[in-house]
Amino acid sequence: MKEWTHAEHAAAAAAEIARMADVLRGRDMSVPVLTCPGWDLARLAAHTGGVHRWAVAMVRDLTERRYDRDGMDMGLPADPGGYPAWLGEGAGFLPEALLSRDPQAPMWSWGGERRVGFWSRRMLHETVVHRVDAELALGVPVTIDEHVAADGVEEFLDILPYVRWNPDVAELRGGGETISLQADTGAGWVITLDPDRFHHRRSLQPGTVTVLAATSADLLQVVWGRRSPDDYAIEGDGGLLGWWRGLARI
Template identity: 75%
Template sequence: MRDWTHEEHTEATRREITRMAESLAGGDMSTEVRTCPGWDLAELTAHTGGVHRWAAAMVRDLAERRYDRETMETGLPARAQDRPGWLAEGATLLPEALLAADPDAPMWSWGGDRHVRFWSRRQLHETVVHRIDAELALGVPVSVDEDVAEDGVEEFLDILPHARWSPVAELRGAGETISLQADTGAGWVVTLDPDRFHHARSLQPGTVTVRTSTAADLLQVVWGRRSADDYAVEGDAGLLAWWRERAVI
């Protein structure tokens, strides 16, 4: 797995915003997004572009607190068909804010890394996952670069303990392990301890092991974008179901 810089995360974010906007252009914005229940493509686009502008504002200000995203003025177009173009504008707006800031500058974040660099990585994978949502809804082929996907799985595991609004506190155990393995060579093992869980890069099997073809497939598994019928499971399937119900962001 490669080591990413803030600048590389930012450039990859720019590409992903553009890819998502291009996927949406000309599409039926009333199409249901089954991986985000209750949303259609218009709402998915509004959410994603709104998050980009919210993050950009906090980075520009080196915010010491969370801004209220719901009350921010984002310039969201009223007409749904204009929203892909509005989303595409974020490919300039967000990277400009990220690259203008010192990646080591302290600021608010909801993750463990309370620096600007948290946001370049977080916005990359926020965008990747929602591009996947859009492409699944549109019925077009989904692809994610393997190095992006590997970093995305690692980021999910890094930030999961900080998702205090989900049932993460229940993810405890007596040493059981969940192994996530891709045929391309990417692999992680999550260990459930009595007081916490932790993860490490490893190719070892676990109490339960998930096997997929690629890290891109694993990314969709951990973010709940793949059903249990879409990947191979070895070992305690009940443990995996229990983990998946609680390991949510």
């Protein structure tokens, strides 16, 4: 698997922002987004562009505390038809802000890494997943670069223990059972449920239950709940997989 740098994450995030803006441009922004219940394309765009601006403000200030995103003026256009262009602006200012700071510089984050580098990776995958949401809502083909998708699966597993707003995550424990996520492209992870926590590692080994998919892009959509693992081959204890997916939500 590719080992990413801060600059590569920032550049990939910019490319994904531009791509999402292109997907949305000229579309009916009232189209429902079924993978984000209760949202339409306008709210999806407003959320994603707002998160970019929130992250930029915190990175520029190297803040030691969380900024109140709801209290920030995001400069959202009055007409939802302008949301795609507004979203696309992030392809310029987001990497500029990220690259203006040392990736090791300490700052607030909600994940395990309290440094700037957390945000370049997080903004990449925040955008990828919501770009997929838009494409699924519009019924257009979903494609994700394999290196981006593999890093996205691993990022999901890295940050999941820190999702304090979902108390169900604390229940992801067990007696050594394993959940294996495998792609035909050669990427694979095994999640182990210990009595006090879960942990993951890169591995091509099968598990108590194993999901076998063609690509890391498939697995990324599975872990983020954008596709059902039933779309792929499942070997072993399907009940364990269902239990995991019911609790492992960000």
